[in-house]
Amino acid sequence: MRAVLCATLVACSFGLGQSTGPDITPRVREKKSADPVDPKRPDIRIDTTLVLIPVAVLDPLRKFVTDLDKENFQLFEDKVAQPILSFSAEDAPLSICIVFDTSGSMGEKLRMSRRAVAQFMKVANPQDEFCLVTFNNRPELVEPFTTLTEQVQNHLTFVGSKGSTALLDGVYMAMNQMRKARNPRKALLIISDGGDNASRYTETEVKNAVVESDTQVYAFGIFESLNSRARTPEEFSGPDMLNRLAHLTGGRSFGIGNLAELPDAAEKVAIELRNQYVLGYSPSNKTRDGKYRRVEVKMNHVKGLPKLTPVYRTGYYAPLQ
Numbered sequence: 001m002r003a004v005l006c007a008t009l010v011a012c013s014f015g016l017g018q019s020t021g022p023d024i025t026p027r028v029r030e031k032k033s034a035d036p037v038d039p040k041r042p043d044i045r046i047d048t049t050l051v052l053i054p055v056a057v058l059d060p061l062r063k064f065v066t067d068l069d070k071e072n073f074q075l076f077e078d079k080v081a082q083p084i085l086s087f088s089a090e091d092a093p094l095s096i097c098i099v100f101d102t103s104g105s106m107g108e109k110l111r112m113s114r115r116a117v118a119q120f121m122k123v124a125n126p127q128d129e130f131c132l133v134t135f136n137n138r139p140e141l142v143e144p145f146t147t148l149t150e151q152v153q154n155h156l157t158f159v160g161s162k163g164s165t166a167l168l169d170g171v172y173m174a175m176n177q178m179r180k181a182r183n184p185r186k187a188l189l190i191i192s193d194g195g196d197n198a199s200r201y202t203e204t205e206v207k208n209a210v211v212e213s214d215t216q217v218y219a220f221g222i223f224e225s226l227n228s229r230a231r232t233p234e235e236f237s238g239p240d241m242l243n244r245l246a247h248l249t250g251g252r253s254f255g256i257g258n259l260a261e262l263p264d265a266a267e268k269v270a271i272e273l274r275n276q277y278v279l280g281y282s283p284s285n286k287t288r289d290g291k292y293r294r295v296e297v298k299m300n301h302v303k304g305l306p307k308l309t310p311v312y313r314t315g316y317y318a319p320l321q
Contacts, residue, residue, distance in 0.1 A: 049282045049283065049286070050280055051281055051295075052184070052280045053250075053280075053312050054276045054313070055276060055278070056272050056277075056311040057299065060306050060309075064271070064272065066089070068089070072300050073279055073297060073299065074299075075296075076295070076296040077281075077283050082281040082283065082284060083282075084281055088280075092183070092278070094125065094129075094183055094185045094273060095129050096130050097174040097186075098117060098130060098132050098152065098189045099135065099170045099171055099188060100132065100134045100135070100159070101113075101170075101193055101194075102160065102161050102163075103136040103162070104163055105193055109193055110159065110161055112259040115262070116265070116266035117189075119264070119267045120267065120269065123271055124149060125274070127183075129146060131146070131174070134159055135169060136162055136164060137198055138169065139170040141173060142155045145177065163198075164198035165192065165195070165197050167195070167199065168206045169201055170190075171206050171217075171245070172205070172206050175206075175209040186215040188217045189266075190218070190219040190245075191220045191222070192219070192222070194223075207245065211249070211316070211317065214313075214316065215249060216249045216273075216313065217251040218253075219242035219243075219252075220254050220262060220265060221242050221256060222259065223255050223257060239255055252272075254269075285318070288319045292316070293316055294315045295316065298310070
């Protein structure tokens, strides 16, 4: 059964497709894209009727709850109940892209940011794969997907801080790399100290790309106090932008005021990714209209446990053809 489930995960890629089209990145673009991410483009979906939803379950103390069964969950699509056809609580391998800010404002924050990445990787599954995208004025793919965590950390050892903050372009480049991911479970780890002030891509384009790729976003915003230095309007909007990206994908956003807390926060995210359930269902709505379907997960009462809170992605795009 485990082998069949793994094969199903790989085939379905959480119910969404990976494009085999050209890998267009902001680094080679001379002007803003005239071809925004279109949620109805057929080349970024696959023909499938199975949707997989990763879910983390927290108790009132924000601790992870394990050892739950399929019967403890309810699934809804556009408010219509859906039978749960597959259920997994295994520590399945992940494909993770790290989007790392090297803009001029990072400065002394780089050392602790490197430590956060190292701490995150300590909890990695040996079959996990990582890629690294850095960004300042422009994004750069520093390391394609690899299972050798030391290669990613070695690259980070030599990065310096300079330039502006093209955060959205960095996320978009990471989404292009996710098309090459080998594992069906995918996550993005963003480490940045401010909002965007140099990108060619818009937030809407990036949000569509993230949803299409079925990638959970975990963002660490290193936000200085208001009196520490002059802050631009983009930096003021940074926390909200990261929050929106994370919430949309079932991930989380962390505002880091004390740099010393960053490595521990990264470790907590790594543990969260290792403690997720995966619920699979075949939508009762078979219409292939390319529209966004909203997903809701509810918890049945578990005897002996307090009220539990599920954390999950809020929807997906239906196949178009």
